Amino acid sequence: MATLDSKVPKGPIKDKWTDYKNHIDLVNPANKRNIDIIIVGTGLAGGSAAATLAELGYNVKAFCFQDSPRRAHSIAAQGGINAAKNYQGDGDSTYRLFYDTVKGGDYRSRESNVHRLAEVSTNIIDQCVAQGVPFARDYGGLLDNRSFGGVLVSRTFYAKGQTGQQLLLGAYSAMNRQIGRGKIKMYSRHEMLDVVIVDGKARGIIARNLVTGEIERHSAHAVVLGTGGYGNAFYLSTYAMGSNVTAAWKAHKRGAFFANPCYTQIHPTCIPVSGDHQSKLTLMSESLRNDGRIWVPKNMDDVFAIREGKLKPTQIAEENRDYYLERRYPAFGNLVPRDVASRAAKERCDAGYGVNKTGEAVYLDFAAAIERYGKEQAHVKGLDENDKAVIDKLGKEIVKAKYGNLFQMYEKIVDQNPYETPMMIYPAVHYTMGGIWVDYNLMTTVPGLYAIGEANFSDHGANRLGASALMQGLADGYFVLPYTIGDYLAADIRTGSISTETKEFDEAEKEVKTNIDKLVNNNGTHSVDYFHKKLGKIMWNKCGMARNEKDLKSAITEIAELRAEFWKDVKVPGSADEYNEELAKAGRVADFLELGELFAKDALQREESAGGHFREEYQTPEGEAMRRKEFQYVSAWEYKGEPKDAVLHKEELVYENIEVKERSYK
Amino acid sequence: MKLTLKIWRQKSAESKGKIVDYKLDDVSPDMSFLEMLDVLNQDLINKNEEPVAFDHDCREGICGMCSMFINGRSHGPDRAITVCQLHMRSFSDGDTIYIEPWRAKAFPVIKDLIVDRSAFDRIQQAGGFISVNTSGNTQDANAIPISKHAADEAMDAATCIGCGACVASCKNSSAMLFVGAKVSQYALLPQGQVEAADRVKNMVAQMDLEGFGNCTNTGACEVECPKGISLENIARMNRELIKANL
Numbered sequence: 036m037a038t039l040d041s042k043v044p045k046g047p048i049k050d051k052w053t054d055y056k057n058h059i060d061l062v063n064p065a066n067k068r069n070i071d072i073i074i075v076g077t078g079l080a081g082g083s084a085a086a087t088l089a090e091l092g093y094n095v096k097a098f099c100f101q102d103s104p105r106r107a108h109s110i111a112a113q114g115g116i117n118a119a120k121n122y123q124g125d126g127d128s129t130y131r132l133f134y135d136t137v138k139g140g141d142y143r144s145r146e147s148n149v150h151r152l153a154e155v156s157t158n159i160i161d162q163c164v165a166q167g168v169p170f171a172r173d174y175g176g177l178l179d180n181r182s183f184g185g186v187l188v189s190r191t192f193y194a195k196g197q198t199g200q201q202l203l204l205g206a207y208s209a210m211n212r213q214i215g216r217g218k219i220k221m222y223s224r225h226e227m228l229d230v231v232i233v234d235g236k237a238r239g240i241i242a243r244n245l246v247t248g249e250i251e252r253h254s255a256h257a258v259v260l261g262t263g264g265y266g267n268a269f270y271l272s273t274y275a276m277g278s279n280v281t282a283a284w285k286a287h288k289r290g291a292f293f294a295n296p297c298y299t300q301i302h303p304t305c306i307p308v309s310g311d312h313q314s315k316l317t318l319m320s321e322s323l324r325n326d327g328r329i330w331v332p333k334n335m336d337d338v339f340a341i342r343e344g345k346l347k348p349t350q351i352a353e354e355n356r357d358y359y360l361e362r363r364y365p366a367f368g369n370l371v372p373r374d375v376a377s378r379a380a381k382e383r384c385d386a387g388y389g390v391n392k393t394g395e396a397v398y399l400d401f402a403a404a405i406e407r408y409g410k411e412q413a414h415v416k417g418l419d420e421n422d423k424a425v426i427d428k429l430g431k432e433i434v435k436a437k438y439g440n441l442f443q444m445y446e447k448i449v450d451q452n453p454y455e456t457p458m459m460i461y462p463a464v465h466y467t468m469g470g471i472w473v474d475y476n477l478m479t480t481v482p483g484l485y486a487i488g489e490a491n492f493s494d495h496g497a498n499r500l501g502a503s504a505l506m507q508g509l510a511d512g513y514f515v516l517p518y519t520i521g522d523y524l525a526a527d528i529r530t531g532s533i534s535t536e537t538k539e540f541d542e543a544e545k546e547v548k549t550n551i552d553k554l555v556n557n558n559g560t561h562s563v564d565y566f567h568k569k570l571g572k573i574m575w576n577k578c579g580m581a582r583n584e585k586d587l588k589s590a591i592t593e594i595a596e597l598r599a600e601f602w603k604d605v606k607v608p609g610s611a612d613e614y615n616e617e618l619a620k621a622g623r624v625a626d627f628l629e630l631g632e633l634f635a636k637d638a639l640q641r642e643e644s645a646g647g648h649f650r651e652e653y654q655t656p657e658g659e660a661m662r663r664k665e666f667q668y669v670s671a672w673e674y675k676g677e678p679k680d681a682v683l684h685k686e687e688l689v690y691e692n693i694e695v696k697e698r699s700y701k
Numbered sequence: 702m703k704l705t706l707k708i709w710r711q712k713s714a715e716s717k718g719k720i721v722d723y724k725l726d727d728v729s730p731d732m733s734f735l736e737m738l739d740v741l742n743q744d745l746i747n748k749n750e751e752p753v754a755f756d757h758d759c760r761e762g763i764c765g766m767c768s769m770f771i772n773g774r775s776h777g778p779d780r781a782i783t784v785c786q787l788h789m790r791s792f793s794d795g796d797t798i799y800i801e802p803w804r805a806k807a808f809p810v811i812k813d814l815i816v817d818r819s820a821f822d823r824i825q826q827a828g829g830f831i832s833v834n835t836s837g838n839t840q841d842a843n844a845i846p847i848s849k850h851a852a853d854e855a856m857d858a859a860t861c862i863g864c865g866a867c868v869a870s871c872k873n874s875s876a877m878l879f880v881g882a883k884v885s886q887y888a889l890l891p892q893g894q895v896e897a898a899d900r901v902k903n904m905v906a907q908m909d910l911e912g913f914g915n916c917t918n919t920g921a922c923e924v925e926c927p928k929g930i931s932l933e934n935i936a937r938m939n940r941e942l943i944k945a946n947l
Contacts, residue, residue, distance in 0.1 A: 087835040102756060103822050105863055106764040122843060158837040165839040167831045167892050169856040176846025194856055200763055201859060208830035215826040223819065246811055275758040312729060312736045315760045444762065447786050448733075513835045562746045564739075608746055613713070614754055614812045617746065 039292070039671055039686040042474040043147040048692045049129075052151045055475075056518055060525035067092035070524050071255040071532065073240055075227045075282050077104030077210070079203055079505055080488025081261025083512030086209035089218035091517060093524075096253055097210070098222045098242060100277055100619070105207045108263060108275040109508060112199025113320035113441065115181065115191035116505040118156040123180050127188040129153045134693060136503060139185045139372050140468070140496020141646035141662060142695045143298070145669075145688065147475060148493040155514040156506055160192055162513060166205040170194050183501035184321055185372035185700070191502045196320055196440045202505055206512070225251070226619060227282045228547045230258055230289050230484060233539045237289075237484035241540075241547045245619060248612040250547055252540050254533035256524055257483045259516065260286060261508075264467035264489040266299065268627045268634065269579075270571020272464035273305060273318040279623035280630050283471050283490055291479035292671035292684060294492035295469035296630065297638035300499055300647050301580050302465035303329075303376035306448055307396040316463040317448060319399070320441055321501040324369045326404035326434065327458070329376070330356045331388040331397050341390050348390070348398055348457050359383055367700040374498040374647045374660070375700060377462035381580050382658065384461070391459055400457035405430035462580060466504060468495040468647065469637075472671040472686075476519035477511060480671075485520060487511035492669070497646025554621045555611045559604035563620045566601045570594065570624070570631055578635050583651040587639040591632055591679065598628040632678035637670055640683065660698070667695070702728040702789060705797040706741065708753055711810050714817075718810065720799070730790035734777065735760060735767065737789055754813040760785040762927065765862030768869070769814055770801040775866035775925040783864060783927045803869035807876070807912045818865050820911040821879060827907035828900040829883045831892055851889050858885040860928045867922035867930075873914030878922040880908050881934035888941050898945035905942055 044055045062070065070093050074085045077099040085097040099107060121127040132153040137144055160178070164170065170192050171179040180189040194201040213219040224245040231239040231254075239254035265280035266272040287293045304319045332338050333355050340346035359379055361368045371379075380397050389395050409430025413420045420426070431454050435442065442453050449459070471479050471486035473493055478485050488508040495503065577590035601624070609615040644653045644660035653661040669686040704725045711718030725744075728737050735757050742752035758766040767784040771777030777787045792798065800814065808816040833839060859882070867878035884901050887893025893900070916935055923932045 083835070090834045101758060101764070101766060102818060103863065105822075106758060106766050108759060108764070111759045111761055111763050120842070155837065160842045161839045162833075162835055162837065164842040165831065165833045165892055167855075167887050167890050169852050169859050169886065169890065170842075171856075172847055172849050172852040174849050176848050176852075177843050195860075197763065197860060200862075201856075204859065208825065209835065211822070211826040212830040212832060214822075221822075223822075273761075275764065276760060277758050309731050310729060312732045312740060314733070314736050314739055317761050443781070444786070447782055447788065450731075450788070450790060514837050517835075562743055564743060606746060608749065608751055614815070616754060617752060 039472065039480070039684055040474065041145065041686055042476060043145070044475065048147060048150045051147055052154055059518060059522035062521050062525050062528060064092050066528040068094070069531070070094065070527060071096065072257050072259060072520070073253055073255040074098070074259045074261060075240065076107065076261035076263060076490070078107035078109035078261060078263060078488060079199070079206060079508030080490070080512045081259070082107065082203065082206035082210055083509050084259055084261060084487060084516050085219055086206060086213055087513050087517045088520070089213035095213070095219045096222065096255065097219055098225045098227055100224065100226045100245060102223055104210055104221065104223065105204060107203060108278055109203045109505070110200045111275065112505055113196045113318065114183065114322040115193035115198045115502040116159065116202060117183070117190050117500070117502045118160045118192060118506065119153055119190060120157050120160060122178060123189045125188045127190050131188065132156060132190065135186045136494070136500060137496065137690070137693050138698055139500040140498055141660065141698055142496065142667065142690065143295070143645050143688065144496030145493050146690055146692060150692070151515065152494050152507060152510050155510045158514055159506060159509045163202060163205050166208060168194065168201050168205045181322055182325055182370065184324060184370045184376065185367070185500045193322070196322070196438060199505060202509065206509070227285070228622065229285045229543045231539050231543045232289055232481065233533070233537065236482045238533045239535060239540065241543050246614050248610070248615065250544055252535035252544060254535045256527045256530060256533065257485065257520055259485040259487060259520070260471065260490050261487045261512065262490045264470065265627070265630055266464045266467050268570065268631050269464040269574045270567050271308065271313060271316050271575070273302065273316050276315060279626070281623050281626045283486070284626040284630055286471060286479065286481065286484060286486070288674050290481045290674070291484060291486070292472040292673050293470070293633065294472035294669050294671045295497070295637065296634040296672070297578070297641060297648050298468035298497045298646060299464060300373055300466035300468060301377045301462045302373055303380055303462050304399060304460045305463035305465070306445065307391055307459055307461040308393070317444065318463070318465060319445060319458065319460060321373070323399060323438060323441060326437070327369065327399040327401050328358055328403055329360050329369055329380070329397055329399055330358045331383045331390060333357045335387065338388055338390065342392060349402070357383070357388070364700045371700045372498060372500060377580060378649060380462055396459040396461045398457035399460045401434055401453065402457070405434055405454070408433035466499055468492065468497060468499055472669065476522065477516055478519070478523065483523065485516060487516055497648055550622070551611050551618065554605065554607045554618060557605055557607060559606040561604055562606055563617055563624050566597060566605060567624045567627070569597055570628060573597070574631055574634070578638055581649050581651050582638050584639065587635050590635040591639070594628060594632040594635065595679065598632070601625065601628055629678050633672060633681055636678060636681065637672065640670065641666055702730065702792070702794045704728055704792070707797060707799045708814070709801045710753070710813055712812065714809055714811055728789050730788070732789045733760070733785060734771070734787040734789065735785050754815050756815050757785060762786040763862060765864040768803050768816065768864055768866070770803060770869055772799050775803070775870045776927055781927060781929050783862070803865050805868045805874035805913070807874065808865060808868065818863070820913070821863050821865065821876070823911065824876070824880060824904055824907045825883065828896070828903035831887060832896060845891050847890060855886045855889040858882045858889070858930065858934050861930050862928055864927065866925050866927060868913065870921040870925040871914065872919060872921070873917060875916045875922070876908050876913040877916040877935045877938065878926065878930055878932070880904050881938035882930050884938045884941055885934040888937060897941060901938060901941040902945050
């Protein structure tokens with residue numbers, strides 16, 4: 036079996052990145068002007084990479100399917116971004132951020148990449164402040180922090196509940212500066228449909244103009260994918276409607292290995308599903324767990340009474356509530372990592388304690404926080420600390436200042452007031468730790484093809500900690516890729532511009548067009564959504580929060596059958612040469628139907644529980660995830676025609692700077 | 702709920718559009734407005750008709766993609782929300798609902814309810830940034846203290862999602878709330894001071910070039926803005942512009 040070369044530099048972990056930067060090949064400014072780079076996706080990773088590479092002098096072509104780069108789904112990240120600044124003086128350091136991230140990922144991430152991430156994290160905050168990102172500040176004018184799950188320090192920087200928005204708009208502004216200078220050519224409403232390989236190197240893409248339907252060829256010396264995750268394979272998720280795996284999957288089909296597809300993050304605090312019409316799920320930020328307490332009733336009678344509408348949660352006495360996270364994990368309490376919190380919610384609901392009609396919801400309660408803040412404020416203002424009305428009013432004001440926009444969002448969707456009654460929440464698909472395999476340089480197994488941000492696999496192992504996605508996206512784009520890609524491009528200074536009039540471009544374009552023609556002329560009986568929803572049900576029921584051999588095997592068969600049915604029976608209205616959202620969706624779902632099968636195959640092969648991947652066969656007597664030493668590797672899958680034929684390559688994971696031990700939050 | 706929908710259909714930018722009637726019989730009050738349109742589109746596909754094209758993506762009120770003029774109001778009835786956050790419980794059984802695209806010279810229709818808002822991008826490209834390279838060697842983030850008041854106010858301005866509701870609501874199709882918000886965000890922060898004069902001049906010049914109208918202080922933009930961006934930002938932009946031209 037072939038071995039993967041992660042190209043991790045030698046030397047002590049704290050010096051690797053510095054030494055690496057000191058010894059890479061550089062491209063001189065005059066030569067950068069002759070080198071083109073294509074960047075697909077304009078979220079935090081793609082947007083920041085586009086801006087930085089253009090600043091450096093490369094010619095950048097950036098692509099996004101939205102109508103503007105400002106709309107990429109990074110914008111929806113709420114809670115914050117981690118950085119080892121230690122402004123709070125609570126013991127944080129680069130090492131601690133590194134340690135927390137590796138442990139949080141259940142010892143399934145690459146040590147060297149995570150350490151580099153922790154090192155550059157502090158630069159991100161400096162950079163964003165210089166760009167005018169309005170982070171929250173305290174009254175002394177310095178930056179404020181809050182705490183996120185799985186850590187014991189406050190290292191999360193935030194801008195209300197809209198941190199992703201502000202960071203993305205920062206990257207967007209940096210892009211705009213370069214678009215204005217002509218260094219970035221922006222292609223909005225364009226979707227990448229294939230990557231073109233010439234002499235073994237990624238040299239361009241085939242893209243579809245979503246407004247005119249035109250198929251375009253674009254060439255470059257290197258191609259970067261910042262195209263996000265594939266959680267929409269589950270149909271219902273917190274992803275944007277357009278988020279898709281197509282770019283990553285096409286790259287996989289052209290030779291990029293796909294790593295750990297089964298590592299999916301199911302976020303514990305989302306608004307529960309309300310009906311069949313539902314098109315997406317909405318996240319309630321993890322920051323709410325700083326102040327919200329999660330519980331279900333202790334007694335079955337209360338559960339039934341609640342479901343029948345005879346009892347309100349606020350009427351249940353304190354001693355009849357089961358604050359199950361505080362009970363099971365006293366050290367971290369409500370701030371355990373996401374995978375642990377999600378499984379605990381599922382455990383209670385499976386045991387019958389779910390509090391909504393479908394039995395799939397738990398409470399997130401702010402009453403204690405309102406009382407605590409209210410008393411504090413009453414004290415500060417010299418008011419009566421025992422006056423319930425005063426405390427209630429003051430406490431709600433503080434909670435509103437902290438989480439107002441989230442509370443408003445909840446009320447609009449659910450039609451209940453979370454200041455008065457606890458929120459109802461349930462886990463939902465939120466992020467994918469798996470993705471395209473990359474080496475230390477963020478290069479895939481195809482030379483000249485890079486993957487950054489959520490699209491790659493390297494930093495979060497089997498579970499991502501809160502506020503780390505934004506950190507990784509910007510680290511890759513602003514501070515890592517600009518160095519590593521230069522080392523590769525230094526060999527390309529004499530290549531000259533890449534022609535699109537070659538047989539490789541002809542062939543790729545022909546394949547894309549054939550595929551589109553097939554979809555448009557299929558004249559089947561069911562819409563794209565019909566198939567997408569069916570796939571989502573299989574994924575959620577059999578590849579979701581808990582997996583087992585039997586279900587995974589049947590998922591593999593069912594997905595393959597559904598894929599065959601899709602190609603036989605899908606109906607795509609309209610034509611190929613116009614704006615046609617159904618056609619775009621059809622192409623994306625076709626790829627999800629292939630990825631889904633590989634996902635199940637990967638989950639079946641991984642006979643252990645780690646982070647977001649929980650196999651029922653492998654758990655401790657207390658029901659915690661049971662990792663197995665013999666699976667301490669990255670599963671990188673090579674495409675061989677059908678997902679079932681994919682070939683496994685293993686990258687062994689070595690931990691020299693961290694002791695691998697049981698991951699306990701008790 | 703039973704509903705009658707009157708929806709603007711337009712094949713392409715070049716063709717003429719018209720209002721077309723549709724009926725829906727089984728709408729749940731818990732659906733979002735876009736989910737109601739999903740149901741309509743599935744019906745249309747099943748009947749071999751073309752679905753209604755509309756912009757949407759995050760469906761949680763932050764990406765700014767969705768953009769519909771519903772019963773004469775940007776993002777429909779209800780305050781401080783986008784279309785994707787609007788739920789059918791805001792309507793009643795038997796209602797007739799008019800759905801149109803944003804109407805403005807600078808926002809040409811692409812298809813049905815989709816308009817081209819790239820004018821907004823071009824305004825940002827003219828000056829909506831701070832010229833600082835991503836070297837990683839900027840000064841420490843806490844080197845310049847910023848008062849909480851200024852930081853919060855900058856955040857309130859920066860919260861704009863660029864949806865264009867302000868333009869669609871304005872009788873003059875003015876983009877001054879959008880531009881004012883960006884100018885204000887930077888004007889309120891020390892980092893934005895160095896280029897303040899050039900920024901406001903360039904952004905306003907591009908805004909005029911794109912064909913947006915002027916502000917006559919009606920205030921419809923503030924009322925319909927899903928993020929509650931304040932009119933004060935327009936006043937601040939005007940102050941900045943006067944200062945820059947002195």
